[in-house]
Amino acid sequence: MKSETWTIQQVFQDRKQYKVPFYQRAYVWTLEKQWQLLWADIKDKADERLTGATPAPHFLGAIVVEPQDKSGLRGVDTLHIIDGQQRLTTLQYILAGIRLATRELGIVDYDSYLAAVLDNPNRSTMGNADVEIFKVWPTFSDQKAFVEAMTADKLPTLQSRFPAHFTQAGTFRRIGIIHPAALDAIWNFAEWAKEWIVANGGTDAVEALIMAVLNDLKVVLIQLEKDDDAQVIFETLNGRGAELxxxxxxxxxxxxxxxxxxxxxxxxxxxxxxxxxxxxxxxxxxxxxxxxxxxxxxxxxxxxxxxxxxxxxxxxxxxxxxxxxxxxxxxxxxxxxxxxxxxxxxxxGKGTLPVARFGRRLQPFDTTTTHPLALRISTADVSESEKTAMFGDIVSYVVRRAVCGLTSKNYNNWFTSVLRQWIKGPMTHATLKDLLASSPNSPAARWPDDDEFLHALQTAPIYHGNLDSGRCRMLLTELEGWLRMSKRTEEPAIPDLSDLDIDHILPRSWYEHWTLPDGSKATLAESRAAEQHELMGGTLSSQYLAIRQRAKIVPTLGNLTLLNLSVNREAQNKSFPIKKRLLIANTVLSINGDLIAREIWDEESISARSKLLAEAATKLYPR
Structure with a gap:
């Protein structure tokens, strides 16, 4: 490769075009991160020139280009930009902004100097003049705005070509809009150039500003030769940092x-x-x-x-x-x-593939560690029914562990291990099921059996407890769907209940409107005292025992349902007859059907409903 230190004037002189290969990323430099800083450096050099000093060069770094073979006499010399497209493009925007600024101020003496570094000459000898006229040619996504902005002959032309980006008064919009990079850069550089030129004497200051860009900014230009590996060089320059x-x-x-x-x-x-x-x-x-x-x-x-x-x-x-x-x-x-x-x-979680329903079901559980396994299943050469069964097993594994209060910390290693072993053997539903059940004694990996799952569903604190609101809502929604599909209902499909509230039928703050089984009432202070007494290992009185039994059964599955937000707010901590009346008037959910038929709601009722829902859940999430 050939390496030389060039001024910006040398970079853009002669008939040549620096072309961004189509596969490279779009232009990404912005006002706050790059343009303002670069403009400050340019102003410093221009200020020095106004004092009569000769500024020290300001290096912008290395630019790597790969010359392309030219067929025939027509056209311009083309160099692919391997590294440095952001800098080269920005320099063109700066020069274009200065040209528009000088025209706006009525200073035309320097137009020819700027044209020499902005436009390739002799259109008649070009193969494609509309493209080859430019010193830099961007990638696909940037080309339209680039051409419209770079060919604007004056600032009002920019306004007419991008009307949505200006206010009715003609000012550049700054809030609530994303500008094309070419427009944004050229307009800002033009405004900054106008401001600096006016502040420093007008016409006499223009040359200092242009010289600051063309002579005081320098790059190390590296031109590759035929045997140089462009990818290795690009990787060396960019693969070690975080810029890309x-x-x-x-x-x-x-x-x-x-x-x-x-x-x-x-x-x-x-x-x-x-x-x-x-x-x-x-x-x-x-x-x-x-x-x-x-x-x-x-x-x-x-x-x-x-x-x-x-x-x-x-x-x-x-x-x-x-x-x-x-x-x-x-x-x-x-x-x-x-x-x-x-x-x-x-x-x-949307689409016709089995993986869409799988993603939708597990979204509340944030188990992205299952994604590689899910993708391998989804793209496997097996039937849709086989894939659905496999996804059902993974959902069962995750839901059962969550309900049983088992950790998800090992999921990354566990699902990777399952995937690795599954790939090595026959990729079947039976094999996957065996792998998921292969660690029955490990708290970090076991797939709870029916006994453990049933027990947790009936006795463990589900909400608030082992499940957060999203996971609990998903469980109740799927139970609703299961109940609909298990009978001849008018709406057998699983509904979208994401907007509903989770309600504790017997409320957590039950003290005012609900009595204990013996007909007595309790207070929040007594509830806290009973909990403290139990934690200290003391013998509980019959009153304290009843309070603690209620506290433990309130967050269990049998006491949970879904309600419309406004209905839940109205019901709040009210007594069961009031809640029942609101249910009769406002619910259509199968999961609430047995509640409407009940006259009382107490610990025994909750236990009975927990048992029914738990048995449904073991079928919904089979092991």
């Missing part, structure tokens, strides 16, 4: 390693990768303490699904390269495309 997402490195790796004799890189991009540039893949998703774009989580999960191996998100690029060995770019993109369809249905 891992997916940017992966995209460049895929397209830089294309064998153009066998595969058409542009066609591959359009047909197989471009979908991943859409906004749906830029959504940031959180896993524990880590938040990353959705595309990174897809690739992370896809590699785990492929290999069955544990992974580190910080090594995503390295893991992808290792997994890609021996496969063509087409095969790698096909793999990602296949998993992408299943992944979206999994995380959104």
């Amino acid at each position: 997402h891992a997916t940017d490195l992966i995209r460049n790796y895929l397209f830089m390693s294309v064998d153009s004799a066998m595969e058409d890189p542009a066609a591959l991009y359009e047909e197989k990768w471009k979908q991943f540039e859409e906004d749906i893949w830029k959504v940031r998703e959180r896993r524990g303490r880590i938040t990353k774009p959705r595309l990174e989580w897809l690739i992370f999960s896809a590699i785990r699904a492929q290999t069955g191996q544990e992974g580190d998100l910080a090594r995503l690029y390295v893991d992808f390269k290792n997994d890609a060995q021996g496969r063509t770019t087409t095969q790698q993109l096909d793999m990602l495309g296949t998993y992408a369809k299943h992944y979206l249905q999994l995380i959104e």
Whole structure:
């Protein structure tokens, strides 16, 4: 490779175009993070020039380009930007902003100097003048706004081309809008240039400002030669830092390693990768303490699904390269495309595939550690009914452990282990079931049997207790669906009850409107005293014993239901007759049917309903 230190004037002189390869990411520099800082550096150099001093060079870093072969006499020399597109593009925006600023101020003496570093000359000798006229040519997603902004002859033209980005008074909108980067940058640089030029004497200051950009800013320009590996150099420059997402490195790796004799890189991009540039893949998703774009989580999960191996998100690029060995770019993109369809249905809980319902059922449990296993199942060559049964077992495993108060801390290692073993053996429902049940004595991994599950459903504190509101609502919703489907109801489908409130039929604050089984009342102070007495190991009086028994049964499954928000607020801590009247008037849920038929609601009633719902749950979540 050839390495030279160049001024910006040298970079942009002659008939040449720096072209961003189609597969590279879009322009991402912003006002707060880069433009203001760079403009401050330029002003410092311009201020020095006004004093008659010769400023020391300001280095912007290295720019790596790969010259492209030119066929024939027509056209301009083209260099692909391997690294440095953000800087080169920004410098064009700065120069374009200065040109618009000088025109706005009526200073035209420097137009030709600026044209030499902004526009390639001799349109008539170009193959495609509308493109080759530019010194820098961006990637697909940036091109439209880039052309409209860079070809504006004056500031009012920018306003007319981007009317939605200006107020009725003609000022640049600053709040509640996202501007195209080209417009945003050029307008800001033009405004800053106008302000500086006016503040420093007008026409006489323009040359100092232009010289500050063209002569005082410098880069190390590295031109690759035929035997240089562009991907290795790009990886060395970018793969060790945090400036790029891992997916940017992966995209460049895929397209830089294309064998153009066998595969058409542009066609591959359009047909197989471009979908991943859409906004749906830029959504940031959180896993524990880590938040990353959705595309990174897809690739992370896809590699785990492929290999069955544990992974580190910080090594995503390295893991992808290792997994890609021996496969063509087409095969790698096909793999990602296949998993992408299943992944979206999994995380959104919407779609026609069995994995969509699986994702919807487990959303409240935040078990993203199941995603690699779920993707492997969803893409396996087995029947839809087999996949549905497998997903049902994973849901049963997670729900049963949650209801029984067992930890989820080991899920990452556990589900990876299950996936790894499942891949090695026959990938069947029976094999998966055996693997999930393979640690019957481990608190960290066991799949609770019916006895343990039934006991927890009838005696454990469900809410507030072993389940939070989202998980409890999901359990009650699925029980409602089970009850509907087990009888000839008019609406057998599982409903969406996500907007309903969880209600304790016998309220947690029962002291005012509810009596104990013997007809007596109790107070909150007595309840706290009874709890403290029990914790200290003291013998409980009959009154204290009744209070503690009630406190323990209130959060159990049999005492829980779902109500409309306003009905729940009206019912609050009221007595059962009032609650029953509100239920009769306002509920259509099967889960509330037996409540309406009851005359009293007490500990015995709660236990009986817990038993009925627990038996339904063991069928809903079979082991």
